[in-house]
Amino acid sequence: MVDVVGIHGISQQQGGRLQVLEPWRLALGDGIERARGRVFPKPSMDLVYYGDLFLSDSDSKGGQDDLELDSDAIAFFAAIQDEVVHEDEPDTRMSKGMKGVPPRLGKLANWVEQRFGVAGRLLFFGDLVQVRRYQSDDDLANAVHDRIREALADRPYIMVGHSLGSVVAYEALCTIPDHGITTLVTIGSPLGLRSLRERLRPAARRPGPPPGVETWVNIYDSRDPVALAGPLQPYWSAVVDRVVDNGNEPHAATRYLGKLATGATIADSLTVA
Incomplete structure (x- = not known):
């Protein structure tokens, strides 16, 4: 069983699951230490890698x-x-x-x-x-969702989606039945853009969180150009928005993961479980 599964954003075409996973795991561990101290148990973590599907792009x-x-x-x-x-x-x-x-x-x-x-x-x-x-590419989206289904076989209950990965995570959880995810964390998300929300697939056009998701926390830096539309709570009332300062790398996944706000969200979900 895995506690947390991450879904990365763009520009990972030349990487791989393990290359992306290790920095995420370390950064999230720092976020949890900031929130709960060194002795708090670190979660097990996996990552859905799909960057190679964009190689032609x-x-x-x-x-x-x-x-x-x-x-x-x-x-x-x-x-x-x-x-x-x-x-x-x-x-x-x-x-x-x-x-x-x-x-x-x-x-x-x-x-x-x-x-x-x-x-x-x-x-x-x-x-x-x-x-x-x-x-716009249903075949591509289906291929990405297949990889999410593969990761869900390890029964994670916390999902973290960064950037494009936040859109992927939200749509997948609205589409895949019995996914087992109870906490969704979106970081650096562009979902605040109406132009993007209007292009969500039909199953994801809903006023509430994905079925089965009990907690949805959205974390963004106001200087992050991808998250320029800001909070998500105006569009999904159940979302809890948190603002952080990522310094000179406002969109970096590791900066988001290492923040106290992210660590506290994950730690709270681990405690409930």
Whole structure:
């Protein structure tokens, strides 16, 4: 039996389950120590790895200067632009060019850069390109969910989803019956974006948490460009939002996992179990 299962975010195409799992396990252990001290038992942990399923999309990773957007992706980002950018926002030039961002999305690119910097803009577009692909490709989503089912065979009861992994976790728990997860922790989640929520699959379009989930805690850094829409409680009333400060790496999974807020949530769930 495993206590906690994690679901990673973007840009893990060249990695593997064990490579991603070890930093997560260590960071979560630090978060639990911050919350409960050194003697509190550390949970067993597994990780759902699916990055290799995006290998054909490797040119659209976060942190890259090249971005390939098809018409559907452009429409997706245009909807986000209409959602978050005021119509009077000036359409100025970006400080550093990013291939593949069409003029139609100039206001969005500039708005994100002004608030989160050049690195934040690259991360924002790179992350949400893969979110959009996951949402639009049912075969890809089914393959990811198959790997989640494999991990659920070890009967974890706590699930942690980072970034795109938070979208994957939420949809999977709404889709897979008898999953056994009672605590869901989302970190650095873009689920606050209406444009993304409207593209959730039918089973995930629900006002409450996924069936069987008793506790849902959402943890975000207000300077995280992927979580720029902020809290989730306005859209799912059962969610408990927590704000943290991840320093100079606001979207890093290990920064989120090492926080007291994350450790306390996991420790409380371990105690209940």
